[in-house]
Amino acid sequence: EPEVTQTPSHQVTQMGQEVILRCVPISNHLYFYWYRQILGQKVEFLVSFYNNEISEKSEIFDDQFSVERPDGSNFTLKIRSTKLEDSAMYFCASSEEAGDMTQYFGPGTRLLVL
Amino acid sequence: AQSVTQLGSHVSVSEGALVLLRCNYSSSVPPYLFWYVQYPNQGLQLLLKYTSAATLVKGINGFEAEFKKSETSFHLTKPSAHMSDAAEYFCAVTGTASKLTFGTGTRLQVTL
Numbered sequence A: 001e002p003e004v005t006q007t008p009s010h011q012v013t014q015m016g017q018e019v020i021l022r023c024v025p026i027s028n029h030l031y032f033y034w035y036r037q038i039l040g041q042k043v044e045f046l047v048s049f050y051n052n053e054i055s056e057k058s059e060i061f062d063d064q065f066s067v068e069r070p071d072g073s074n075f076t077l078k079i080r081s082t083k084l085e086d087s088a089m090y091f092c093a094s095s096e097e098a099g100d101m102t103q104y105f106g107p108g109t110r111l112l113v114l
Numbered sequence B: 001a002q003s004v005t006q007l008g009s010h011v012s013v014s015e016g017a018l019v020l021l022r023c024n025y026s027s028s029v030p031p032y033l034f035w036y037v038q039y040p041n042q043g044l045q046l047l048l049k050y051t052s053a054a055t056l057v058k059g060i061n062g063f064e065a066e067f068k069k070s071e072t073s074f075h076l077t078k079p080s081a082h083m084s085d086a087a088e089y090f091c092a093v094t095g096t097a098s099k100l101t102f103g104t105g106t107r108l109q110v111t112l
Helices: none
Strands: A004-008 A009-011 A019-024 A031-037 A043-048 A053-057 A064-066 A074-077 A089-096 A108-112 B002-005 B010-012 B019-021 B026-027 B031-038 B044-050 B056-058 B064-068 B073-078 B088-092 B106-111
Touching: A004 A031, A004 A089, A009 A019, A009 B088, A019 A031, A019 A089, A019 A108, A043 A064, A043 A074, A053 B088, B002 B088, B026 B088, B031 B064, B031 B073, B044 B056, B044 B064, B044 B073, B056 B088, B073 B088
Parallel strands: A009 A108, B010 B106
Antiparallel strands: A004 A019, A019 A074, A031 A043, A031 A089, A043 A053, A064 A074, A089 A108, B002 B026, B019 B073, B031 B044, B031 B088, B056 B064, B064 B073, B088 B106
8 A cells, every 4th residue: 555655764963953854755646745743742734735836834834944846756844954842753744636635644754853 | 724622632441442532623614524543653544534425434443433513523433442542543624635733632541
């Protein structure tokens, strides 16, 4: 069964460093998303992406964040200058089409900023 | 705008007992509703979804949920809990092809 994959599974970085989190969505899906979950808290929406552009973003998704689909398979989230409060689990999700609404999630990347 | 309220951050049931996890939603458009399960140190797995077809939805692992528009609810049930059901359960809502709005989650504990 097709699934969303994410790399790396864990990343430790120093405050101020740039990180890139990678995702490979399900191959025929057209909508892509990033969410984060700070330890012990609920899952929060960051950004959605369709047709090579951001379709919606939350207040969390400030200028430090960017997303890209550099090729036909990868979807990346970049954090330019990490802060301690960026430590969280980051989930990528994808959905097939607008009518379906169902988002399938990857296993997540646990980011720890020291 | 959409929002979700999950009553009870922790629910404990005995093995074999009924599981009932509550979810109430608010949506300005016809909602699409989902339940996801998260096992420790794992990602989010889709349990079931309501997308405006049948109001009683069956999912994986014996779970089901009923959409009640009049009560703005989408409670998750399972007739008989199993130890392997211990996990965190998230209710989520969307009204567009964009973001899911999640509830705060309910941690289910299953005891012998």
